[in-house]
Amino acid sequence: MSQNKKDDVTGVETTGHEWDGIEELNNPLPRWWLWTFYATIAWGVVYTILFPAWPLVNSATAGVLNWSTRGQVAERIAAVDEARAGIEARLVETDLAAIPEDEELHSYAVNAGAAVFRTHCSQCHGSGAQGAKGYPNLLDDAWLWGGARDEIAYTVRHGIRNEDDPDARYSQMPAFGDILADEEIATLVDHVQGMAQGGDPAAGPGGELYQANCAACHGETGAGMREVGAPNLTDAIWLYGGDTETLTETITNARFGVMPAWGLRLDEADVRAVATYVHQLGGGEETAPE
């Protein structure tokens, strides 16, 4: 075994490599290190056989274990669904009004409902449920069709004025532009604005027009009628707006707001969850007021 040259300064053997007078010292690596390196190579080979690895033209080798990230996600979703099956069944079976008594179920319904709301409802009603012109604000205490839990659930399930669900809530305000003269409509607009400020619904010529044309649905006092989704005209809330121009437009051409029947797209648990969520946003009613 011949010895290579020793380096003068360190006394360490050199590898014999030299570049421009710079020599490479040989501090030998431990042999187990080399074996570890071979082991990682072996591991790498086994790994590429077991798992997806080699890119091909349109896909990649699938690996003999047939494992994929997509499959893993599907598995996890299935696991979550399975874990939730019990409480979802409870949500469907429990009487809506009784849900708050079960704290766990209520909190589940509210959180699940919030997710449903963000996905399906926020486009019209807003991410904070604050509504928009023509789309009711769900935070306040005014309800067109009813604010009790099962009323809300019915609205969500069947929708409003849609043609997909025969049980959809339905009503149609006449376009008074075909019935009344422009001056009469102007008088009526004036009168309705007055009613919102506490004016007498029957007073004056506006009162006469109101009682003859509007009271059938909006009520003699203007308090609205939930059976037909007719808004209360005496409160501080306007669905489309209470200014003269908007009211003139509303009375002349009428409005026809449509909501889809979510029962056709969501399962019953989701419908109930979102109804529970909307109910606890600040305006929910325990029972419909007389």
Added chain:
Amino acid sequence: MSDTQLYAAREPIFPRRVSGRFRRLKWAILIVTLGIYYVTPWIRWDRGPALPDQAVLVDMANRRFYFFWIEIWSHEFYFVAGLLIMAGLGLFLFTSALGRVWCGYACPQTVWTDLYLAVERWVEGDRNARLRLHKAPWTAHKWRLRLTKWAIWLAIGLATGGAWVFYFTDAPTLLRDIVTLNAAPVAYLTIAILTATTFVFGGFMREQVCIYMCPWPRIQGAMMEEDTLTVAYRDWRGEPRGKGLRRRKAAAQAEEVAAPEAVTRAAGPQIGGRAPVIPMPGVPNTTTGAYDAATPGDCIDCNACVNVCPMGIDIRDGQQLACITCALCIDACDEVMEKIGKPRGLIDYLALSDAPRERAGGTPRAAWRHLIRPRNALYLALWSLVGAGLVFALFIRSEIEMTVAPVRNPTFVTLSDGTIRNTYDIRLRNKQGEPRDFALSLVSEADLAIELEGLEGTITEVPADTQRLQRVYVTAAPGSEAATSAETALRFWAEDIASGERAHRDTVFNGQEN
């Protein structure tokens, strides 16, 4: 190709038993650190019925960390981060002051290797016996000793891995589950991995871990300077070394009486492992080799320091990367110096900056002069700063943890009678083991009313060990000052009904500005 060997097999090392002040210190540290490690999970601490009664517990699933009276939730993780920073700075400080004390005394690799070596010595005997056994053929006797040793090592490894998992869940329950094979697979897996690593690293890899696997020696090199106290050989005192005949001749000349039998006992040829000398980067090699050959030095070349070294190196070659500064060579050499009637400290803790002084015949400077240096002061200051900050943060932690988030989507809601309503999400945390009732109220110059979602009255219960999100409505009457101005200041109060403790948060009420 030349026959240059680029890979080398590990040479086994058989450190000899040694006794002395540093060995005693190391035993003490070993007992204390291992004691803390194995015993801590079994300490109980009563926190009420809903909380775990384990004094130190890392509850991953619920993201809680319990440490005796302190409980840290995930949002307070900065405490843990702070402790880790302190650990890092502490290590810097110790390295800058005392070299690789961490490696030599406290590193798990060192402590467990020490423990494994003690077992090895107990089963197979001291250095020479182990050397003989190593060379002996595999007879029944050798098998018996080896299997006994491995069995004890395995048991220690198992206890090590076992103790680890107890930090993460209730220890007595887990132990029962483990024994009855009911524990989670991850528990068994963790125990298996830690048992295997302890067994392999402590029993077989040993110094290889320090030299080839651990990054810390390289980092430590950057923190050491000439004033750092470290284990070193006083070559100016020891050289030229010599033993036996030559020494006796010189001694006879000087009419000096040596103790030859002591010398023989400690001596022994350099057999067994000898790690390569890898010089410490940046540290000058002080062994110059220019000595007066006529006057023998104090080193009798007995190799005692080499034989006790767990790293298998010779400290007389100068500072080197493999030295973990375990100080066992100091003990070994002191023993020899005592036997031959020379002052102790041929190998000792010393600062390299003292070498020129001592070489010139002067005395080294006092240890405190080396310790009190700007670098150490800086590390200490930073360390204390973080520590003081953590203690301060711990003390100002409010007993009632409340956050108020005004709902700004939308800023306000008009109700049918014209009332203006704002909504706030109030989060209340209850870290205690019992449910707590909190009364919520508000103070404002304006006339505002408070109402709690889903509740009658203003008292909300937060169950034990949870946080509750309570939606709160605040209303201003139609046309009132608050209802018609953009912002009105308001303050929420939360009061723990049972203890009377109060906390408050300030926020604003948004009205409809006309």
